[in-house]
Amino acid sequence: MSENTDGVADAAAGDAVGGTAADPAQPAPATAGPPAAAGPPADSAAGSGTAAAPEPTPAQPAAPSAAGSAAGSPGHGPAAGVAPAGWDPKAWRTYQVRRQRAESGAWSIAPLAWAEAARPGRAGPVPTAVLVCAVVAGIASALFLGDGLGPGLLLAVVPAIAAAYVAARTARRTARPWTLVWAVGCVALLAVPALRDAGWPSTLALLAAVLLGALALHGSRTWPGVLLSPLGFVDATVLGIRWAWSGLRSRGSGVDRSRWLPVAKAALVAVVLLVLFGALFASADAAFADLLSGLTPDVSVGDSPVRFLLFLLGALLALAAARAAAAPSRWDRIRVAPGKPRSRVEWALPLVVLNLLFAGFNAVQLAVLFGGYDKVLESTGLTYAEYARQGFWQLLWATLLTLAVIALALRWAPRAGAGDRGFVRVVLGTLCALTLVVVASALRRMDLYVDAYGLTRLRVSVAAMELWLGLVIVLIMAAGVFGASRLPRLVAGSAAAAVLVFGLLSPDGMVAEKNVARYQQDGKIDLAYFQSLSADAVPALDRLPEPRRSCALRGINNELSRGGRVPWYAMSLGEYRARQILRERPVKASYEVCSSLGTFHSRTIG
Template sequence: MSDQPSDASSRPETSPESGDAVESASGSAPEPGSGVASGRSGRAEAPAKTPARASTRSVPPQNDGPDVPKVPAYLQKTPRPDVWLRGGQPPPGVLSRLRPPPPPAIGPATLWSAFATALLSALLLGDGVGLNLLIVAVPAALGAFFAARSAGRRLRPWTAVWAVGGLALLTIPALREAGWPVFLAVVSALALGSLALHGSRSWPGVLLGSLGLFPSAAAGARWGWHGVRARADDSRGRVRSVARTTAVAVVLLVVFGALFASADAAFAELLGSLTPDVSVGDSPWRVFLFALGLLGALAAAHSAAAPVRWDGITVRPGKPRSRGEWALPLIVLNLLFAAFVVLQLVVLLGGYDKVLEETGLLPAEYARQGFWQLLWATVLTLVVIALALRWAPRGGPGDRTLVRSVLGALCVLTLVVVASALRRMDLYVDAFGLTRLRISVAAVELWLGVVLVLILAAGIFGARLLPRAVAVSAAAGVLVFGLVSPDGLIAEQNVQRYGSDRAIDIDYLKGLSADAVPALNTLPEPLRSCALENFQRDLAAADAPWYSTSWGEARAQDILEKNAVQNHGTECYGLGQEADEREGYEEEDSYDPY
C-alpha cells in the first residue's frame, strides 16, 4: 500500500497500459531512457504500440516496509510433533492440579501481622505455654485474614468453624496445667487452622489439608522477603521514619518506666509481672522463637492467599461387586454381632453372676478381659465399613437400598458393642480406680461411637459432609477432654473411692498435674499432706510469668498458700499403697505409660 493513498486516488483514471498512470500510482520518478514521455515536452509518444506485457514488466513491486531478508527453509524452526502423545494433549497431572496460582504481592497489613507474631513469639513463648499461645495466634490469624482478603477469597461458614475451633482449642493451655491434654489441644488447633486456610472438604483434602502449613513454609518465606525488598526500595523514607518513631517510643518507655518503678514499689511489682523477662543468656532461644513465629505467620498468610488444592486428589472407587458376593460376608458378620449383642443383653438383665460363676472370673477380670477386645472390634468394624463402601454394588436404587440396610445394621450392632465396652471399663474403674490410660481409651471408644452415628446419618442424609463432620467431632472431643480436666477427674474419682473404704494409690496421684490439687485437698491427714507435698515444692520453685501460668496452676498455688501441707516425715512412705484385697484380684498393669 502507498504511503499517500489520497494523491493516487485524486488523479484521473487511465488505462493500465499507460506508463504515466503506473508510475504516478507507484509514486516513483521515471527512469532515464525508458521511452516514457517527460511531462515537460507537452506531447506523448504512442503508448498503444507498446505491448501490455512490456508495460506490466516495468511495474515495480510495492513495498510496505523495510526489506526483510528471507530465512532459508533449512534454518526455519518448526515444532516437531511429540511421538509419545496420542489423542492430543495429556490431562493435567496431580501436581499441576494441586499447585495454587501465585499469590498477589504481600500487603503491609500482612507484613506487620507477621512481624508482630514473631516479636510476641520471641518475648512470650520462651517461659512455657499458657495464655501466650492464644496471644501469639491472634496476629497470625489476622495476617492470614488480610492475605486472603487481598487475594479475593471470601470468608465461608466452614472456614469460620475451623478458625473459631482452632482458637477455642488454644484456650486449653491457659486453663489446664496437665501436659497431655495441652499437647492434644495444640496439635488439633494447628490442624484446624490449616483446614481453615485451605478449605478442604473431601477425605484426602481433610486428611492432607490438616498438614498443609508445612509445604507453604519455604514459599511463605520467599513471598515475605520479596515483599520486604519491594517496599524497602519504594519507601526508604517511611522506613526510616518508622524506625525513628519506634526508637523514640522505646527510649521514653524505658526512661519513664524506670523512674516510676523506682518511685513506687507497687508499680515496680506490677511492671515486673507484666513485662517479659528477657536476658542475654537466652538470646539464641529467643532468636529461634522469633524466626519460628515469623515463618509460621508467613506460611499461614501464604496458604490463605494461595491455598494448595488438596481436594484435587481423587480416590477412585473400587470395582463394584455383585450383590451376593458383596452382601454375604457382611450378613454373616451381622449375625455374629447379633449373637454377641443378645448375650450382652442377657448378662445385663440378670445373668451377670451366672456368667461369672461359669467362667470362674472375678468381676474385675471379666471387665478387664473384654474391654480391649471390644475396642479393637470397633476399630476393625470401621475399617470393614470403609472397604465395603469401596466395593459396594452401584447398579441402581436396589443396590443403594441393600448397602444402606446391611451397613446400617452393622453400625447399629457396633454401637451396642461400644456401649458394652464402656460398661466394662466402668466396672474396671470401679474396682481399681481411674488412671490416665483408662480415661484416654474410654474417650477414644466414646468418639468411635460418635463416628458410627455420623456414618448412620450419612447413610440417610448423604455423605457430602461426612469428612468435615468427623473432623469436627474429633476436634470437639479434644476440646471437651481438655475442658473437663482429666487429671482433676482422676483425682476426684480416686478420692471418692477412698471415701467408700477402697484403696488409694498416693504414689500415682502425686504424679498428676496441679489440676488434681483441688480434689486431693479434700483428703484427710496425713494422706492430704503426703499427696500434696510434691505439688507445694514444685509450685514454690516455679517462677513463671502470668502469660505462661495456667488457671489450674494458679488455683493450686492459691489453695496451698491458704492451707499449707504438714510435714509427716517417714509416715508418708508406703501410705495408701495397700492392695484392694476385697476383690481378690491383683491388678497386672500397674505400669501406666502416661
C-alpha cells in the first residue's frame, strides 16, 4: 500500500472528511450548486515551518440518486477507487469505508477535531540521505547507549539531527530564529547527561530536550501548539515508517547496481580489513589492545536483544524527526475559543478581594523583615527553622494557584473595548506584583530553613521551581504590556533554560558544597545523607577532614566499584572526576568508624 502522503488516512483508516451529526457515515449534502473543489495540499504550509490557516471544508454534493446509488454503492463501479461524478474523492472513500463498517457491525469513531486540524501536510519522496542517517542512528544507538547515557547520547542523536536537516532542506523549509533557538537548546540539554552523573537532572534535561526538539520541528507558537507538539512524534513515527517503506519500495525496482555495488563492496572490504588487522595489532601489543578496547564498544551475544531494541529506537527516532521536518503537524491550527466575557463587577470583585488579601499578607511580611524576626519568634514561640518550614510549602502552593487564577481570569475577562483591556491589565498586574512578593517571602523562608538544617535535593529543587514560577509571573506582566503573542514560547523557553541551568550547576554538587561549608562553620554534618548522592558530589566532599571524608564518600565509592569499568561513551564528566579523586585518595575509614559517626543511619530528609 502506498503512503498517504497528504496526511489523510486511506480507506482502511476511515478518517472523517465531512459528515452529518445524525449519520457520520454519510457525507453531508451541499446546500446548492456544484461541489467545491478540494483545496490544494498543504505542502507550502508545511514547508515554510509556520502554521497555516485552517483549510475550508469542501462542500459535498447531494446524496446520489437511485440510479447512481447502485453504481456508487460499495462493491460496484466506483467502489474500485473512482468517485462518481459530483463526489469529492476523499469524502467518497470515507463514505464507503464507514458504510461497509456499518453493514458489518464494525466499530468506528470519527477523529477528534483537533487531530483533524493538526494533520500534517504532504511529504515528498524520502531522500536517500535520510534513509542512510536512520540506519546510522540505529547503529550508533545500539553501540553507544547499551552501557548507559553519557557522551554516547550526543553521538547517537547527531544522525537524527542530520536526517531532520536533510528532510527540511529537501522540503524547502527555511530556518527561522526561533527554530535555531529550539535546536541549539535541544542539543545543549542533551549534553547534560554527558556532564553530570546525577540521574534526576539528566531526566529533566531529556524531557525538556524532547519539548524543544518538537518545537523546532513543528514551529509551534500558540499554547495548544507548545503543549501538544511532543505528541507529534507519535504521529511522525507512524508516518515515518510508511514514508521510509514507500521510499525503499520505489528504489527497489530501479536500483542502479553499477553505482551502489562498488560502494557496498568497498565498505565491506574496509570493515574486514579493520577487524583483521585490528585483531592482529591488539594481540601483538598490550597497550594498543587496551586503547582499542577503551575506544570500541563492548558488544556481546548476551545483550543482543537490548542492542537490537536500541537500534530500532534510534532508527525510528531519526525517521520521526525527518518526517516531522519534511511535513510537520500544524498544531497552531487548533483554536481554543475564549470564554464568555463577564461584566466588570462580576469579573473584578473576586480578584480585588484576593488582591487585598495578598496585600495584607505582604504587609505582615514586610513588617517582619524590617522589624526583625526576633520579635515575631518571641511572640509565636517558634524557632527560625520552624517559622521557615511552617510557611514555605503553603507559599509555593499559593504561587501555583495564583497562576491558575490568572489563566482563568484571562479566559472570562471583559473585552468590550480599550477601557476593559486597561482595566484587566491593572487588576491582574496588581495581582502579579503582589505574587512576586509572596515568591520572595517563600525563598527567604527556604534560605532560613537551609541555614538551620542544611541543603538537600528536595529543597534545592523546590527553590529552583519557585524561582522559575517567579520568572513566569514576570513574563505574564511583560505580556500585558508588550503583547502575549510570544508568551507561550517564552514560557517554554524559560522552562528549558531553567532545566539547563539546573543541570549545569550540578545540584548534587551544590548540596555537598553547602553542607561542607556548614560543617566548616558550625561543625554540623549529616554523613548518612551523602550516601545517596551521585558522583557529582565527590569534589566537594573530598575537602572534608578524615575520617568524615572517607565516611561521606563511602556510599559513592561502593556504587562506582559495583559499576566496574565504564566505557568512555557512557561515563559522564562528573563520574570521571570522581573516579580520579577516589583513585588518588582512596576511602580509608573502616565500617566501624563510619558507623560510630552515624554514616549508616537510615533517614528521610525533606
